[in-house]
Amino acid sequence: MKKLFLLFGLSILLFSACTKTSYNPTKQAAIDDTKIQAYIAANKITGLTKDPSGVYYKFIIQNNATSHPNDTSTVQVTYSGKLLNGTVFDSESVTLLPLTEVVKGWQIAVPYMTDGERMLLIVPSGLGYGTTGSTNIPANSVLVFTIDLIGFY
Numbered sequence: 001m002k003k004l005f006l007l008f009g010l011s012i013l014l015f016s017a018c019t020k021t022s023y024n025p026t027k028q029a030a031i032d033d034t035k036i037q038a039y040i041a042a043n044k045i046t047g048l049t050k051d052p053s054g055v056y057y058k059f060i061i062q063n064n065a066t067s068h069p070n071d072t073s074t075v076q077v078t079y080s081g082k083l084l085n086g087t088v089f090d091s092e093s094v095t096l097l098p099l100t101e102v103v104k105g106w107q108i109a110v111p112y113m114t115d116g117e118r119m120l121l122i123v124p125s126g127l128g129y130g131t132t133g134s135t136n137i138p139a140n141s142v143l144v145f146t147i148d149l150i151g152f153y
Contacts, residue, residue: 023131025126028124028125029054032054032124032125032142036056039144045120048120053104053105055108055124056121057109057119060118060120061117061118062117063114063115065114067115068112069111069113070099071111072100073098073152074096075096075110075149075150075153076095076096077094077110077147077148078093078095078147079095079148080146081143083137083138083143083144084144089136099111103123103143105121105123105124105143106123109121114149115149115150115152117148117149119145119147119149120146121144121146122142123143123145125140125143129143
């Protein structure tokens with residue numbers, strides 16, 4: 001009988017050790033925001049706006065145009081993207097991108113822009129590549145972009 005209880009106890013211990021912890025988007029958003037705040041402080045960045053979605057943005061070059069792309073526009077941009085540690089993961093000199101095919105953080109922030117503007121954009125992981133990451137972007141990475149909007153269609 002003791003062996004049966006011991007076997008039962010060991011099986012419970014093994015099964016509980018094998019359970020995968022579930023992803024909690026609210027907890028990850030809080031972790032990301034802490035990382036973003038540290039990045040902002042370390043780089044002495046001022047004047048950022050935090051969108052209700054959690055993206056941070058700042059206009060580096062702004063103009064008075066009134067026409068903005070929408071979330072289904074194709075935008076012509078020059079951009080660079082890096083991780084919080086400064087590693088550049090992507091950079092393009094003039095390219096066309098449908099906003100429906102980019103990370104959610106871009107879909108949220110780029111429509112704030114008008115032609116000729118430059119934006120600093122900080123995207124929490126849940127609005128970037130999330131838990132899967134990408135070829136050169138680790139899972140749960142906060143992304144930092146500098147985007148120049150040349151035009152949109």
